Amino acid sequence: MSETSKGARTRQRILHTAATLFSEKSFEQVSLRSIARNAHVDPALINHYFGSKEGLFAAVLDEHLQPVQLEQRLGVDPVDRWGRELVLKAESVWVSPAGRAMLAMVRRAFAGNPELLRTFVTKALLERIASHIDGPDDERRLRASLVASQMSGLIVARHVVRVEPLASLTREQVADLVGPNVQRYLTGPLTPS
Amino acid sequence: MSETSKGARTRQRILHTAATLFSEKSFEQVSLRSIARNAHVDPALINHYFGSKEGLFAAVLDEHLQPVQLEQRLGVDPVDRWGRELVLKAESVWVSPAGRAMLAMVRRAFAGNPELLRTFVTKALLERIASHIDGPDDERRLRASLVASQMSGLIVARHVVRVEPLASLTREQVADLVGPNVQRYLTGPLTPS
Numbered sequence: 001m002s003e004t005s006k007g008a009r010t011r012q013r014i015l016h017t018a019a020t021l022f023s024e025k026s027f028e029q030v031s032l033r034s035i036a037r038n039a040h041v042d043p044a045l046i047n048h049y050f051g052s053k054e055g056l057f058a059a060v061l062d063e064h065l066q067p068v069q070l071e072q073r074l075g076v077d078p079v080d081r082w083g084r085e086l087v088l089k090a091e092s093v094w095v096s097p098a099g100r101a102m103l104a105m106v107r108r109a110f111a112g113n114p115e116l117l118r119t120f121v122t123k124a125l126l127e128r129i130a131s132h133i134d135g136p137d138d139e140r141r142l143r144a145s146l147v148a149s150q151m152s153g154l155i156v157a158r159h160v161v162r163v164e165p166l167a168s169l170t171r172e173q174v175a176d177l178v179g180p181n182v183q184r185y186l187t188g189p190l191t192p193s
Numbered sequence: 194m195s196e197t198s199k200g201a202r203t204r205q206r207i208l209h210t211a212a213t214l215f216s217e218k219s220f221e222q223v224s225l226r227s228i229a230r231n232a233h234v235d236p237a238l239i240n241h242y243f244g245s246k247e248g249l250f251a252a253v254l255d256e257h258l259q260p261v262q263l264e265q266r267l268g269v270d271p272v273d274r275w276g277r278e279l280v281l282k283a284e285s286v287w288v289s290p291a292g293r294a295m296l297a298m299v300r301r302a303f304a305g306n307p308e309l310l311r312t313f314v315t316k317a318l319l320e321r322i323a324s325h326i327d328g329p330d331d332e333r334r335l336r337a338s339l340v341a342s343q344m345s346g347l348i349v350a351r352h353v354v355r356v357e358p359l360a361s362l363t364r365e366q367v368a369d370l371v372g373p374n375v376q377r378y379l380t381g382p383l384t385p386s
Contacts, residue, residue: 161341165335180377
């Protein structure tokens with residue numbers, strides 16, 4: 001095995017271990033030392049790969065949410081379908097086995113460390129979404145943050161609090177119902193008529 | 194002082210103490226005994242007034258969110274203004290001093306006891322909102338749950354994760370931007386065109 005692929009496997013093992021631990025305990029309760037011990041690596045290696053515990057947390061979210069893949073969709077789908085496609089894509093992330101662990105992680109960060117989520121959501125998701133929207137910078141950032149308000153609420157109402165009947169709909173039904181509202185935030189008129 | 198007003202003051206003191214403790218610790222970590230001790234009442238009195246710890250939690254949320262007051266607005270405002278008014282009303286709740294304590298409480302429940310939130314949101318908010326919407330029962334419940342997806346996401350993105358520029362807007366601006374989307378869920382066409 002080459003050093004590179006061995007390194008990639010070690011990095012992957014650290015990510016997997018961290019995802020499990022962050023979903024079981026809060027960000028503060030999980031030490032780099034415990035992640036290193038569970039992943040059978042030297043703690044210094046975690047700093048080498050991820051810079052810090054914050055960096056590792058962001059990398060775990062990044063790995064599961066695959067924002068680059070999300071962005072590629074935005075490059076392919078017709079503009080007037082983005083709202084629906086964003087909802088479909090997000091739904092497929094949260095219901096996957098990795099998505100459930102990530103949801104637990106996000107819930108814990110939500111209670112204890114929302115600033116970790118802010119950094120990740122802004123850098124990995126909003127700025128990428130904004131880059132595909134037309135218009136002045138301020139307006140593109142505003143539109144992306146409005147999209148975040150609907151997408152995060154969909155996760156909360158459907159997958160965490162499980163409000164009915166929303167929680168029992170198929171993801172296609174949710175995309176039909178919520179998609180048009182996301183679409184207005186992305187490309188519709190924002191000023192009141 | 195009459196027995197009734199003394200009872201009302203005791204009940205109020207229990208609610209206030211519980212709100213503080215639930216915002217500092219998780220639902221499980223707060224015991225009825227500790228609430229009773231901090232409120233200087235007999236633990237049996239809490240059960241007398243609220244039935245259980247779950248009942249007390251719901252009563253604290255109910256007191257701060259004032260769903261009855263919210264419902265009264267829905268009875269007064271023109272139907273086509275409800276979306277905007279709901280956003281304005283919710284914003285005024287969350288930024289109040291009591292709202293901040295409640296937000297901490299909700300965040301902790303979100304991480305540990307989402308089913309407590311589900312019961313409260315469904316009974317106190319959704320069923321009341323649904324009762325004002327026209328149409329068959331199933332559709333009214335669906336519309337109310339979609340409203341919940343936007344309103345909860347607004348709280349998350351604006352007041353917890355604090356995504357910019359959404360977090361820095363005035364509540365009037367937020368009502369102008371988000372109101373039309375809430376309005377579609379309440380009274381607009383739900384099927385894709």
